[in-house]
Amino acid sequence: MGTKINIAIDSILSCEQIFSICNNFLSQHPSVEMDISEEVMNGAWEALVDDRIDMIIGASGPIPKQKGIQTVHLCDFKPTFVVSQHHPLAKLSQPISNETLAKYRAVVVHDSARQWIANTHAVLNNNHYFYVPNIEYKIKAQLAGIGYGFLPRSRINHYLNSGELVELQIEHITNPIPLYLAWKVVNRGKALTTIRDMLIANKVQITC
Structure with missing residues (x-):
């Protein structure tokens, strides 16, 4: 072998x-x-x-x-905060406050750890989540308007250029x-x- x-x-x-x-x-x-x-x-x-x-x-x-x-x-990885062009947040003035974001659902990728403590990156404090298994699902969920979240710019440039996804400025700063x-x-x-x-x-x- x-x-x-x-x-x-x-x-x-x-x-x-x-x-x-x-x-x-x-x-x-x-x-x-x-x-x-x-x-x-x-x-x-x-x-x-x-x-x-x-x-x-x-x-x-x-x-x-x-x-x-x-x-x-x-x-x-430089997180880019985006929503669907049809999402209510896309129509609000910027920067968007954390209080406003808390009213809407966030799309979050599950940590795949089985035994270790799960980790999260670039997730704002929120009680409304839509969990997905990977970044590709996250992109599709946000395109569908299910919620907001940070995505890799290199994976979504064409959606930003087409206007299907809209980048927003928020109060929360993510390094x-x-x-x-x-x-x-x-x-x-x-x-x-x-x-x-x-x-x-x-x-x-x-x-x-």
Whole structure:
């Protein structure tokens, strides 16, 4: 049986550029199998620590302490607050207050952690949530007008340009969220090291 690499890609990243790098790797190492899964927030770290995967692409902080994990910074996710063009918030004057936002539903991606404490990013205090499994579902839910939320600009530029999604200014300030490539120090297989080094060398292609 040939070598198999298990890689998780965090939902926040678009996979197109990553798959292009994977394709280059596989063309040079045709006997290697790759198993790609999707994780969200702490679920990605949990999968790595529990040895369900060999490497994470796009994991967000905080990085687990004293777990023998090595990381390389990939990019910074800069959250863009958007709603559907038909959402009531799109018609209000800006910036929009937290009190006003509290009257409406937020669309939130579930952390995929099974045992670890679930984490959230760029979520405002609110009691009205619509939970989805990944960023792609979140985009579709917000396009449908179900609620508001932060999304990666690189994934929604065409919807912003078409006017289907509208960017809003709000009182709440959200800082960029660093995303990492991560692996266990003890995992030193040649195939894993090679694809890891290729990802690092081409990380400029990976957009948040």
